[in-house]
Amino acid sequence: MDAVLKQALAALASSPVLWDCLLCDYTSFAIGGPATALIVVEELAELQRLLLFLGEHEIQWRIIGRGTNLLVSDAGFDGVILLLGKGFGAIVRGDAVRSEGVVIQAGAACSLARLGGWCVDQGISGLEFVAGIPGTIGGAVIMNAGAWGRELAEVIVSVTVVTSSGQVCTLSRSELQFGYRIWHDHEHAAEEWVLIGVELQGVVADQDQIRSLCQSYHQKRQIKQPKGVPNAGSFFKNPQGDAAGRLIEASGLKGLRVGGAMVSPVHANFLVNSGGATAANVLELMEKVRVKVQADSGIVLEPEVHFL
Numbered sequence: 001m002d003a004v005l006k007q008a009l010a011a012l013a014s015s016p017v018l019w020d021c022l023l024c025d026y027t028s029f030a031i032g033g034p035a036t037a038l039i040v041v042e043e044l045a046e047l048q049r050l051l052l053f054l055g056e057h058e059i060q061w062r063i064i065g066r067g068t069n070l071l072v073s074d075a076g077f078d079g080v081i082l083l084l085g086k087g088f089g090a091i092v093r094g095d096a097v098r099s100e101g102v103v104i105q106a107g108a109a110c111s112l113a114r115l116g117g118w119c120v121d122q123g124i125s126g127l128e129f130v131a132g133i134p135g136t137i138g139g140a141v142i143m144n145a146g147a148w149g150r151e152l153a154e155v156i157v158s159v160t161v162v163t164s165s166g167q168v169c170t171l172s173r174s175e176l177q178f179g180y181r182i183w184h185d186h187e188h189a190a191e192e193w194v195l196i197g198v199e200l201q202g203v204v205a206d207q208d209q210i211r212s213l214c215q216s217y218h219q220k221r222q223i224k225q226p227k228g229v230p231n232a233g234s235f236f237k238n239p240q241g242d243a244a245g246r247l248i249e250a251s252g253l254k255g256l257r258v259g260g261a262m263v264s265p266v267h268a269n270f271l272v273n274s275g276g277a278t279a280a281n282v283l284e285l286m287e288k289v290r291v292k293v294q295a296d297s298g299i300v301l302e303p304e305v306h307f308l
């Protein structure tokens with residue numbers, strides 16, 4: 001990007017643009033080279049003018065949440081990374097759809113931890129399954145995040161997106177297509193729009209029961225998942241009727257290493273950065289795992305993690 005474009009871009013942003021920003025600081029894997037620029041966007045009008053500018057000048061962009069499901073290349077990203085700031089993080093209790101139902105309006109930048117805690121405080125049930133999943137609700141909608149047999153698509157009422165031409169559109173659940181850990185509409189539109197908010201359906205319930213269910217999910221995670229090593233959660237999608245972790249473990253791959261990347265000895269579907277791992281290390285490890293699991297079981301594992 002030349003100096004004139006840089007100056008023009010900086011003039012559109014409400015916060016200082018971070019040039020040559022290392023993305024390893026923005027991913028839970030702690031992996032990733034520099035982006036040309038990273039901008040924290042605080043309000044809708046700012047987002048609209050930035051998207052228009054980037055489109056007009058054919059500058060690549062990508063929006064990320066907390067980077068907890070993302071593997072960023074060692075070369076980084078030749079373009080602008082957008083990150084929604086606190087201005088997109090509000091949670092509001094909306095009007096009931098049914099008598100016992102509650103609609104929750106959440107800004108895309110709201111963390112799942114804050115949203116889950118808010119639901120406990122408000123005595124709203126339905127989102128307990130997100131307890132312990134890191135990241136934003138925006139990222140969780142894109143991933144159709146889920147756990148314990150539940151997934152976000154079950155509780156979505158509508159989503160609001162801003163298109164690359166700056167238009168704001170609200171789409172109801174019936175217009176959206178989700179699959180296992182995928183929002184199909186997003187697959188085709190990753191660089192065409194930004195999710196800014198979501199409406200979720202909850203039900204009024206006993207606060208102590210909601211809290212204790214969340215605590216039990218947290219405890220299960222403590223036991224089952226690796227601690228203190230950077231990772232991006234489950235690396236592969238579970239194949240139908242089976243678990244990626246079980247297949248990887250059955251292939252004897254726990255502890256397998258490529259450079260600093262390792263198949264976690266605690267949970268085989270977690271590829272971890274055990275220190276100094278590069279994206280190339282993770283990709284090589286991923287391929288080794290896929291090849292061995294396919295040879296042993298005939299099943300081709302598909303990554304759940306998104307790539308940048």
Ligand SMILES: Cc1cc2nc3c(=O)[nH]c(=O)nc-3n(C[C@H](O)[C@H](O)[C@H](O)COP(=O)(O)OP(=O)(O)OC[C@H]3O[C@@H](n4cnc5c(N)ncnc54)[C@H](O)[C@@H]3O)c2cc1C
Pocket residue numbers: 028062063064065066067068069070084108132133134135136137138139140141142143144145146147193194195196225231232233234306
């Ligand atoms: C320890 C650990 C445990 C985890 N456990 C689970 C689990 O149990 N279940 C589960 O489903 N996931 C799990 N994950 C994965 C991850 O936390 C979730 O998928 C999370 O919802 C991703 O949110 P994020 O904000 O970090 O998204 P990111 O990783 O930043 O982004 C994910 C994708 O969404 C896109 N995106 C993000 N925000 C927006 C937006 N506002 N508009 C448009 N596109 C956007 C990004 O470009 C990217 O393609 C886990 C991860 C970790 C590290």
